[in-house]
Amino acid sequence: MKITDVQLTAIGMPRLTGFVNKHVIVQLFTDEGIEGIGEMSDFSHLPKYAVDIVDLERTLKQILVGKNPFDIAPINTELNGNFPEAMYYYEKGSFIRNGVDTALYDLCAKALGVSVSDLLGGRQREKIKVCFPIFRHRFMDEVEANLELVKKQYEKGFDVFRLYVGKNVDADEAFLAGVYNEFGGKVKVKSLDFSHLLDWKEALRITRRLAKYPIDLVESPALRNDFAGLHHFRMRCELPVSEHVWSLRQQSEMIKHDSVDIFNIAPVFIGGITQARKAADAAAVAEKSVLIGTTQELSIGTTAMAYFGSTLDHLNYISDPTGPELYVGDVVKNKVNYENGYLHLPERSTIGLGMELDWEKVEQYRVESLNWEDVSVHQLQDRTAQTRA
Structure with a gap:
């Protein structure tokens, strides 16, 4: 062929x-x-x-x-x-x-x-727990709208959220207080995502302020490719630290510096399933956990990530791919399926990705x-x- x-x-x-x-x-x-x-x-x-x-x-x-x-x-x-x-x-x-x-x-x-x-070696799971993103507050009056978004998504089955932080910390704190005051233990904020916007010292200061609320992990709390800074943050922070993998060389540097607890791996950022599998294998050798990241893909890209994630035995943290829920539409006849906060894989009998263009x-x-x-x-x-x- x-x-x-x-x-x-x-x-x-x-x-x-x-x-x-x-x-x-x-x-x-x-x-x-x-x-x-x-x-x-x-x-x-x-x-x-x-x-x-x-x-x-x-x-x-x-x-x-x-x-x-x-x-x-x-x-x-x-x-x-x-x-x-x-x-x-x-x-x-x-x-x-x-x-x-x-x-x-x-x-x-x-x-x-x-x-x-099957082409990737078989499944270890049929569904992947995912979280819904809450985008960064720049103004205090955005807090109420984001609390309403949490309520709406909770009614749809999403009970874990990921919060982008670092631009307006007062608003970030008000949001976290609102979430836990209204929902208690029914809703969880998985992570504080700094997106490389701050140096590690400022990110650590903010993390200590916000960590009085239940948080699972901290993501990207240092400037991009500051492997030493990421290590310093990790040594001073009680929460696990995650970082995206965008090249095998960058991952190697994070392993050398012992910069993270969790590798955030998404095929889109490292160049496909083939490269993502190499990154996942490197994480396993380094005895690090993995979560599946996202750029907020449509259904084709999200399904590919679900297949990739289904093969991993060290997918130990809640993952991020909820892209199809963030868009007004899609380009396939059969969108990916979310139920009760889980991304479900297509049936095992599905041929290929199981996606058909509309x-x-x-x-x-x-x-x-x-x-x-x-x-x-x-x-x-x-x-x-x-x-x-």
Whole structure:
């Protein structure tokens, strides 16, 4: 079997907040009539430059056409050479490699007539506990709206939340007080996510202030790639510390510095399921726990993460993929399934990813480019449609 063509389709999917995220749907075609689909998730991140989708499609055709899709390892080696790791959290090359890698797994599993989880070695679980994100407070008057959001999501079955912190600590504290006063032990805030916005000393000061409320862990409490600072924070903080893995070199440095307790691994940030499995194996060797991270993918990307997470025996913390719940729509006929705060995998009898494109929805959300238009940096950080001075 050979890959005969590559097609990329850009879409702009609005979040419930009004912010529009740009994604790219990947289709790989073969001479046997089998098609694989993938998702380059959420190009709407810093750095603020746009990928030229026409040029990208042409480049991927040069790399992939004529290849055997089962050559996943050598194809990933070539993709790494064309879109190398850059030691940056939101490196767009990782998003590109992730979309292609997902499509390869979908294609190969379909060719074999098995689920992607079978291709990855089998399942250790049928569902993954996840948390719903509460985005960063910049103003005190946002607290009440976020408490209402917790109430709404709790009624839908989500009882664990992840709080982005560090811009308005008074508002962060007011939110935590409101959550535990209203819900008591029925709701839990899993983590304080600093997103590398502060140095480790300031993050530690804020953590000590907010940790009087029940919190499971702290995430990204140092400046990006400050491995020593992350270690200093961990040695002074009683809560477990988590950090995203965005390159194998960066993960190696965190292991050398003993910087974290938990590796946050998401295929989108490290360049696909193939690389994510390497990161998970490295975490196991280093005797570290794992949770599954997210950039808030659509259903294709989220399902790929669910298959990846289902194979891990050291997935010891609540994970993050709730992206399909944050958007007004999707581009597939069968969205991923959440029940009682769990992301459920498709049935074991499912072939491939189990995702089928809905072309009416694809056309509804199709955009011509990944250009930025007039989106501000604050909008990118807060994932909102509007920002205030």
